Amino acid sequence: MEKAPFSLTLNLLILSLLLLLLNPTPCLSKCNSHDRKVLFEIKAALGNPYLLESWQNTTDCCTWYCVECGGPDDRIIALVLLKGEINAQIPPQVGDLPYLQTLTFHKLSNLTGTFPNALSKLTRLREVTFSWNNLTGPVPPFFGPMKNLFSLDLSFNQLTGSIPPELAYAPNLSGLRLDRNRLTGPIPESFGYFQQREFYLFLSHNQLSGPIPNSLRNADFTYIDLSRNQITGDAYMLFKPSGSLQIIDLSRNMFAFDLSNVTFTPNLTSIDLNHNKITGNLPVQLTTLNLQYINVSYNRLCGQIPVGGKLQSFSIYEYFHNKCLCGSPLPECK
Structure with a gap:
């Protein structure tokens, strides 16, 4: 049998390659079809933004920007949207990604509306961040029963209403940020019973009021910020x-207590108590x-500022406008 000329074989090979390029076969995807x-429904609900341009039917969705696959079945475990031009609300279809562990919508200034109840189906969530958006409505209580939730950040939005006490029931929650919203009412009594040690709690820049709950004596915070509210007690x-x-900020509230009797942990590195009704003197400790x-500053403290440590390294502005506080860096005591 006569062999085909080399040039003919080469031409057939080139033709085959051209046909493959013109008619590509579907991409072999490891991403779950559901x-x-x-994800395509989420993309459509968000208005097909440029941020999700990589979400194309010809590529494996596990390689798409803003998502991550994991586990033995390569399910979507992370959906992270950062700094995009999105004019929409949170798509309820997000609740149909049952293996999600990380959910982030951050700095999407035109993301509006409330939290859809469909998010309550995401029982595997560990990290939830909806920060620096324009979300409105109440803080949803359904995050509380989530057994795997480790951190919850809903800061820098326009959320209103009271803080749901259910948030303290999440057994593995180690940090909660609700700061920079428009929340009202008291701090829930349940917030003294977070189950994780070394908890951080940010509630600053809201409109919270009422007395600080006595239950907080049971909590062990590493960082607590209650500043710029109207909390009393x-x-x-x-x-x-x-x-x-380590860090405590109670500034610009209406707290009233005697600082003289306070004993501090050696870990403490930052104390901000300005603009309250705190009395007594500064402990030598x-x-x-x-x-x-x-x-x-701006309290009702008296007596001499103890000499030593780093107390004299701060300016007069950290001490002034007190009842009768004196000594360096303020004027000498008379």
């Missing part, structure tokens, strides 16, 4: 000599702390 369908219980507290910041 998840792929849901005795915040003495937040300072624990054997606790984990403050000279033993490795303070990076202190502000006790």
Whole structure:
């Protein structure tokens, strides 16, 4: 049998390659077909934004920008949308990604509306971030029963209403951010019963009011920020000599307690108590702390500022406008 000329064989090979390029076969995808369908629904609900341009039917959805696959079945475990031009609401279809562990919508300034109840189906969630958006309505209580939830950040939105006490029931929650919203009402009594040690809690820049709950004496915070609210009462219980507290900001509230009797944990590096109704004097123990910041201005403190440690390294602005506080860096005591 006569062999085909080499040039003919080469031409047939080139023709085959051209046909493949003109008629590509579907991409072999490891992404779950259900998840792929849901992602396309999410993309459409968000108005097909440029941020999701890589979400194309010709590519494996596990390689798409903003998503991550994981587990033995390559299910979608992360949906992370950052800094995109999106004019929409949170798509309820997000709740149809049952294996999600990380859910982030961050700095989407035109993301509006409320939290869809469909998110309550995502029982595997570990990290939830909806921050720096324009979300409105109440903080949803359905995050509370989520057993795997580790961190919840709903900061920098326009959320209103009271804080749901159910948030304290999440057994593995180690940090909660609700700061920079328009929340009203008191801090829930349940917030003294977070189950994880070394918890951080940010509630600043809201319109919270009422007395600080006594239950907070049971909590062990590493970082607590209650600043710029209208909270009243005795915040003495937040300072624990054997606790984990490193940073505390109670500024611009209406707290009233005697600072003289407070015993501080050695871990404390930052104390901001300005613009309250705090009385007493500054404890000498403050000279033993490795303070990076202190502000006790605009209170009702008296007596001499203890000499030593880092207390004299701060300016008069961290101490002034008190009843009769004196000594360096303020004028000498008379």
